[in-house]
Amino acid sequence: MLSQKARYALRAMLHLAAKPIAEPQQIADIAEGAAVPRKFLEQILLELKRRGLVHSVRGRHGGYQLGREPKDIDFAEIIRVIDGPLALSPCASRTAYRRCDDCTDEATCAIRKALIDVRNSTAKILEQHSLADAMADRRKMKPAA
Amino acid sequence: MLSQKARYALRAMLHLAAKPIAEPQQIADIAEGAAVPRKFLEQILLELKRRGLVHSVRGRHGGYQLGREPKDIDFAEIIRVIDGPLALSPCASRTAYRRCDDCTDEATCAIRKALIDVRNSTAKILEQHSLADAMADRRKMKPAA
């Protein structure tokens, strides 16, 4: 399961992607638009900023904007920033591999084999979905809005 | 991520699958063979039993045995028993669907769409891996043992 925090992050990023990248949007607006508790959203945006996914502008007319073009930000990256590796087990992770300390033989471990299959397919799917794709989908499904 | 408990459960089930289904294996043996803390394993086996994945025999020469043929028990089922639904979000789960309370429009939700893709592919992979397959794999990779 994704954490609630990660779901918030996805929604917030989608909200940012809805407007031109140039104009910064303020925390309060994002919080309202994406239905995320304001103070909690601050934490989330800070983490996203540290990893370069968003950029902040301080001061009076400040706010947050995407750090890159929407087509260059995918779901997998957002989820990894907030929740960590996608894999179901550290021994099946590519970005954060760690051997199971109680695993007797990794080579013949049938469990690991299955988990690696899962992580590969999950990563592939989530990396295919960019913010730009998501926005396009939304427009296609609800053209009147 | 899978919980440690789920990984223990998978290992324990694999251990049970290694011997003929007729002869019950005792908790102590399974604990040692699968490297699972004994008392914790008791809880795990109880849960697996409640869901019919294993069967217990009491008394002197008692123990646990698989509830069905190894080919009829897949990884997905074991994981679901211990950790709950496979999906990354309740709104993307088939076995435990629940609407996101803060979702404005499920139909156009691009996040949900991606998460459903992930859950489908994950379920497919894990349902393809049965205990019997896992044992066969292991034998194939390490024929000398």
Add this chain to the structure above:
DNA sequence: CTTGATCTAGATCGGTTCGGTCGAGATTTC
């Protein structure tokens, strides 16, 4: 029928994570 091995059940526990809030500080604009 007693003994001892087993399963069953639940209370408990220390630690960590999760979701969320508060308050103060730093930075920029008007």
Add this chain to the structure above:
DNA sequence: GAAATCTCGACCGAACCGATCTAGATCAAG
């Protein structure tokens, strides 16, 4: 310099996790 904004760290309660302890129920064998 006042006002609006982001920044940052401390904090909180509840849930969860991994694991252990204790006590009881059940059965088999001697």
